[in-house]
Amino acid sequence: MDEGRVGTVFERVSVPAPLRVLALGATLLVIGSFVGVLYHVVDVISDPRTFLTIVALTFVGTTVLARYLTDRVAVVLAALLLVGGLGWYITGLPRVGFELWPHVRYTIALLTGQSVLAIVNLQTWVLAVTPAPVFLTWYLAVRRRYVAGAGVGGTTTLFFVLTGDAGPELALLGVVGVVALVGVGELDRLEASVGDADIVATVVALVILTSATITLVPTGMGYTFSPDTGLNKPGFGESGTADTIEGNLLEADSEFQILGSLELSSSVRYRVRSNESEYWRVGAYDLYTGDGWIRQGSTGSLDRRLGTPAGRDRVVEQTYRPLTEIRTMPAVWRPRAVTGLPAESARATSLGGLRPSRTLAPNETYRVESAVPVATLPELRAAQQDYPATIADRYLQLPDSTPDRVGARTGRLTANADNPYDTARVIEDWLESNREYSLNVSQPSGDVADAFLFEMERGYCTYYATTMTVMLRSQGIPARMVVGYGPGQRVSENEWVVRGHDAHAWVEVYFTDIGWVRFDPTPSGPRDSVRQTDLETARESGGANVDTNDSQRGEWTPTPTTEGDEPDAANGTSQFVTPMVQGEQVPVDVTLTPNGESSGQSGSGTDTRTETGITTVGLPTAQQATLGLLALLGIVGMAHRTGVSRRAYRAVWLRWQPRGDPETDVERASERLSALLARRHRPRRQGETVRTYLDAVDADDRARRVAAIRERAIYGGTVSEAAAEEAVELVDELARE
Secondary structure, eight states: OOHHHHHHHHHHOOOOOHHHHHHHHHHHHHHHHHHHHHHHHHHHSOHHHHHHHHHHHHHHHHHTTTOOOHHHHHHHHHHHHHHHHHHHHHSSOOTOOOOHHHHHHHHHTTTOOOHHHHHTTTHHHHHHSHHHHHHHHHHHHTTHHHHHHHHHHHHHHHHHHHHSSSSHHHHHHHHHHHHHHHHHHHHTTOOOOOGHHHHHHHHHHHHHHHHSSSSSSTTTTEEEETTTTEOOOOOBBBOOOBHHHHHHHHHTTTTEEOOOOOBOOOOOOOOEEEEOOOOEEEEOOEEEEOOOOOOOOOOOOOOOOOOOSOOOEEEEEEEEESOOBOOOOBBSSSEEEEEEGGGGEEEEEOOOEEEEESSSSSTOEEEEEEEEEOHHHHHHHHSOOOHHHHHHHHSSSTTTTTTTHHHHHHHHHHHTSSSHHHHHHHHOOOOOOSEEEOOOOOOHHHHHHOOOOOOOEEEEEEHHHHHHHHHHTTTTOOOEEEEOOOEEEEEETTTTEGGGEEEEEEEEEETTTTTTEEEEEOOOOHHHHHHHHHHHHHHHOOOTTTOEEEEEEOOOOOOOOOOSSOGGGGTTOSSOOOSSOTTTOSSSSBOOOOOBBTTTTTTSSSOGGTTTOOOOOOOOOHHHHHHHHHHHHHHHHHHHTHHHHHHHEEEEEEEHHOOOOHHHHHHHHHHHHHHHHHHTTOOOOOOOOOOHHHHHHOOHHHHHHHOOOOOOOHHHHHHHHHHHHHHHHHHHHHHHO
């Protein structure tokens, strides 16, 4: 590059004109919108400091390189950064059984609402894709290619809008940044004055204010694209909608958001034949986001994903017959064999749940053989905490923003528990005993587990299961959130009718050399009562698909057995126990106080609802504050451009006068009087004396008195405070009329 060329580049990037500063500020808004999304993503999985360091270094490097690189070289460098980063990410993926098509389907799913949080090795992916758009957007802005920079940054933000990861505030921030960058950049190109930027500020304000009533991104036509099943229409038959427990839990696919109040559906979904009562598991989630759950990874073939527990097991055989069209395949954990027509094309999730590749038709039966983990209580208590890295990395994850008080309270509650099993049982019992079951709740604005633990008094299964999972993870115990159906109504010795209101959420805890064990912290009595009331109401109202031929007779109960026929677990007759039954006696010597804290602990008398750290007043987020400030500046610009600000100032000036010394007060009062008379009658003409003017407009005695006080002040040289006070008050009276 010759010296003249270098000199020209230095000139172009070093002039700190006011409009240029505004354009670069708008560029920061655009970059901040998608960097903000990625920051929240990283915060969910790890400490975001490495991510922020990379962003900062990219800014510094871009600012330096912009002095030397041509536009073409910069575009090539950005492409190399992106391709190289994605190549680095792909090389870190498991190579066993690698298939291209699932990744293509997942890419399509990303553009139709699939969150990037479900991506495997997410932190590597974020670090791989971040530098390229930051570099190119900032480079183009520094080189005054404002429209191109807005295009690159806006497209990146749009990508995260389509994945659903950019919330309304960040999406709006990106739109505002793009509008401001294009507008101010154009003014800079035309060498306009900074005063003309009020036009852009007006447009920005209109964008922000309009977004308060108009949705920024359309939500489509009620269809979703799944990387496993393609284009789907929501709904379980006729009544399973997203505003029900069933719809919220089981339509979630790989993303599950915790909502507020929900309803029940009494429609029959399945008839299940099984050699024992169980929880009919549909799926699990591993990644906690603070307000919901994500299941990372794609589905795989059944022969690769099915298996048996690490320890001993017992076999449970089930046959499922759906009675409506449905897109779930329940199975008792852990399924090791699946047969039937639906199994021919079924897939298994990364966490071992079954997923049909199409909608199952009524009466389309499939059979499952499951190996259920069993162990003795001594074995569960003796399970070591040397978890495999694959388990610890995946199931101990918590967002970096999770409040420390969650782990602190859990530590106090479980202080007397010296092993993972007893810790889990104490948490399960505490939640069951200290929170009220209710479907009518307000969706918390922050971390769900923190809110349920400290600020909420009631909730439903989702809140119980989420909170228990987070509490266990805070103590270094691997756990995951699980959804499916409870046993349902038993209609014969080996058959159950499962309805929509049996949809449920619970917890699975990992025990070394044993496997995943189920815990259910939701109080069963209140939940059963709510379901029974819902069923009775549906029956009374003649609801469709509420009963089968044999479900109206009530719950089937076995014939009482002769004493001694059944093994007595309490006396040790039964060798193994299946530690997955809600309501078992907490097997640890822990006494709970009325506040729910373990007795005998330092500080146990503290009312944790008022501990330090609880936010009592909701503060705006950084995005909300930024948008609010931009809206305010825009409104100011709009007011200046339309003259509203001048008229508003004039109106205030006429009605309120700041006080000073007597001479100044009289002069200001006289100016206000002249403005009032000019507005109500006519302005005073050039050469027209004050007395002549007052006579011409037929001014009243108060106006004449103010004129007299001013005349005395001018010709007498002094004016008293009383006279000045009188003049101000007289003009105030006239202004109020």
